[in-house]
Amino acid sequence: MATLSFNPTRIPHKPISKTASFSKHSEIPFPFSLKPSKNHVKPLHLQSNIITKLSVSTQEEEVETENEDLEEDDPTAETVYLDQETDPDSIVEWELDFCSRPILDVRGKKVWELVVCDDSLSLQFTKYFPNNVINSITLKDAIVSISEDLGVPLPERIRFFRSQMQTIITKACKEIGIKPIPSKRCISLLLWLEERYDTVYTRHPGFQKGAKPLLALDNPFPMELPDNLFGEKWAFVQLPYSAVREEIASLETSFFFGASLDLDLLGIEIDDKTMIPGLAVASSRDEPLADFPTSTSMSMKSCLTILWSFSASNSWMNGLEVCAIEADTSRACLILSVGIATRYVYATYKKTPVTTAEAEAWEAAKKACGGLHFLAIQNDLDSDDCVGFWLLLDLPPPPV
Incomplete structure (x- = not known):
C-alpha cells in the first residue's frame, strides 16, 4: 500500500522568522495498456536545501536555537517563512486557505486563520484572525503584508479550494491585480493543513475536540x-x-x-x-x-x-x-x-x-x-x- 505524506527532506521545520510548530505493488489486468512515449526526458529531481538563520557568535546561535524551539512548542505562534535559496521572483503562484479553525478565542468564538504557501512550500505564512474581521479588505491587506514581510512580489495567481470563500477571495485578489483560481489542485496546502491539524491545532489551548469544519468541501451530484x-x-x-x-x-x-x-x-x-x-x-x-x-x-x-x-x-x-x-x-x-x-x-x-x-x-x-x-x-x-x-x-x- 502506497503512503502519502510530505517528504521530510523538502519541508522546513525551523523557518527563519517567527514560526508555529509546522509545525504493493498491485498489478490490475486492464484491456488496454498505454504505451509510454519513446522520446521522454528523465524526470528532474529538484532538491531544496533549507537554510536556517545563523547568528554571528556561538552564544547568539544557542539563544536563537532555544527561541526557535520555544516557538515551535507554541501552537499560538505564527509562521513567516521564505526559503533563502529560492528566488522570490520565481514564486508566481500561491495556494491560500482562509477559514475558521476548531479553536475558540477568549470570547468563546471560533478563531479564523489565513494559511498561504506555494506548491514547493518554499513560502509559508500563517496568521490568526478574530471572527469579526473576516472580509475581503482584511484578506487583501494580509496578502499585501505577506509580500512586504517576506520580500516577495505579489503572485500572478492564487489557488483556493473552498467554494464558500470564493466571493471574498476573488474580490480581494482582483483589487490587487491577482488572478484567483478556484481549484482543488492545492495539494501542498491540503497536506499542510492536515499536518497542522495534528501538530498545531490539537495542541492549541482553545482546541475544541470533535468540532466539525465550518466550511465543509462541496461534493455536488454529478x-x-x-x-x-x-x-x-x-x-x-x-x-x-x-x-x-x-x-x-x-x-x-x-x-x-x-x-x-x-x-x-x-x-x-x-x-x-x-x-x-x-x-x-x-x-x-x-x-x-x-x-x-x-x-x-x-x-x-x-x-x-x-x-x-x-x-x-x-x-x-x-x-x-x-x-x-x-x-x-x-x-x-x-x-x-x-x-x-x-x-x-x-x-x-x-x-x-x-x-x-x-x-x-x-x-x-x-x-x-x-x-x-x-x-x-x-x-x-x-x-x-x-x-x-x-x-x-x-x-x-x-x-x-
Missing part, C-alpha cells in the same frame, strides 16, 4: 456532460510509475498539455514498476478553439475541445483544473471533477459483472497508489504519444 464533450473512445489503462514520471517530465519539454504534481515533495513511496491506473480518452478532433468563456457557468463544450486540440493554448488547458476521476460502479459511469465544486458524468458504460469488476479493480489500484491516477488524451488509443497528460490525486477533505 451533472450531465454535453454531447460534444464526450471522446470517441476511452479505456482504463495503466502505466509503470517510472513511465508516469517520464510523462510528467516531458510536460516541460514537449508541446502537449496537462498538469503535474511535485512527486518528490509529496514523498509518495511507490516502486518504479508499480502500475499506476489511468484513463485514456481518444479523439481525432484537432480544430483550434476560437473563444473560451470565463464564467463559472460556462458551457463545457469549450473545455473539452481544449483537451482534444493540439493548437489550443496551454493556459486554457490548465484553466480547466482537472482534479480527479472516479469510477462510480453504482451508476456505471466515470465522474470527472474539475475546479472546486463541479462534477460531470464523463462517460458511461453498460453495467455487467465484467465491467463492474474492471471499474472496481481500477479504483482498487488507485487506492493502492495512495490515490494517484492520470488522464491521458490521445489521437488514438493505439498511439505511443499523448496530446495531454494530467497527473491526478484523490485526497480526503482536510480535517479543518
Whole structure:
C-alpha cells in the first residue's frame, strides 16, 4: 500500500522568522495498456536545501536555537517563512486557505486563520484572525503584508479550494491585480493543513475536540456532460510509475498539455514498476478553439475541445483544473471533477459483472497508489504519444 505524506527532506521545520510548530505493488489486468512515449526526458529531481538563520557568535546561535524551539512548542505562534535559496521572483503562484479553525478565542468564538504557501512550500505564512474581521479588505491587506514581510512580489495567481470563500477571495485578489483560481489542485496546502491539524491545532489551548469544519468541501451530484464533450473512445489503462514520471517530465519539454504534481515533495513511496491506473480518452478532433468563456457557468463544450486540440493554448488547458476521476460502479459511469465544486458524468458504460469488476479493480489500484491516477488524451488509443497528460490525486477533505 502506497503512503502519502510530505517528504521530510523538502519541508522546513525551523523557518527563519517567527514560526508555529509546522509545525504493493498491485498489478490490475486492464484491456488496454498505454504505451509510454519513446522520446521522454528523465524526470528532474529538484532538491531544496533549507537554510536556517545563523547568528554571528556561538552564544547568539544557542539563544536563537532555544527561541526557535520555544516557538515551535507554541501552537499560538505564527509562521513567516521564505526559503533563502529560492528566488522570490520565481514564486508566481500561491495556494491560500482562509477559514475558521476548531479553536475558540477568549470570547468563546471560533478563531479564523489565513494559511498561504506555494506548491514547493518554499513560502509559508500563517496568521490568526478574530471572527469579526473576516472580509475581503482584511484578506487583501494580509496578502499585501505577506509580500512586504517576506520580500516577495505579489503572485500572478492564487489557488483556493473552498467554494464558500470564493466571493471574498476573488474580490480581494482582483483589487490587487491577482488572478484567483478556484481549484482543488492545492495539494501542498491540503497536506499542510492536515499536518497542522495534528501538530498545531490539537495542541492549541482553545482546541475544541470533535468540532466539525465550518466550511465543509462541496461534493455536488454529478451533472450531465454535453454531447460534444464526450471522446470517441476511452479505456482504463495503466502505466509503470517510472513511465508516469517520464510523462510528467516531458510536460516541460514537449508541446502537449496537462498538469503535474511535485512527486518528490509529496514523498509518495511507490516502486518504479508499480502500475499506476489511468484513463485514456481518444479523439481525432484537432480544430483550434476560437473563444473560451470565463464564467463559472460556462458551457463545457469549450473545455473539452481544449483537451482534444493540439493548437489550443496551454493556459486554457490548465484553466480547466482537472482534479480527479472516479469510477462510480453504482451508476456505471466515470465522474470527472474539475475546479472546486463541479462534477460531470464523463462517460458511461453498460453495467455487467465484467465491467463492474474492471471499474472496481481500477479504483482498487488507485487506492493502492495512495490515490494517484492520470488522464491521458490521445489521437488514438493505439498511439505511443499523448496530446495531454494530467497527473491526478484523490485526497480526503482536510480535517479543518
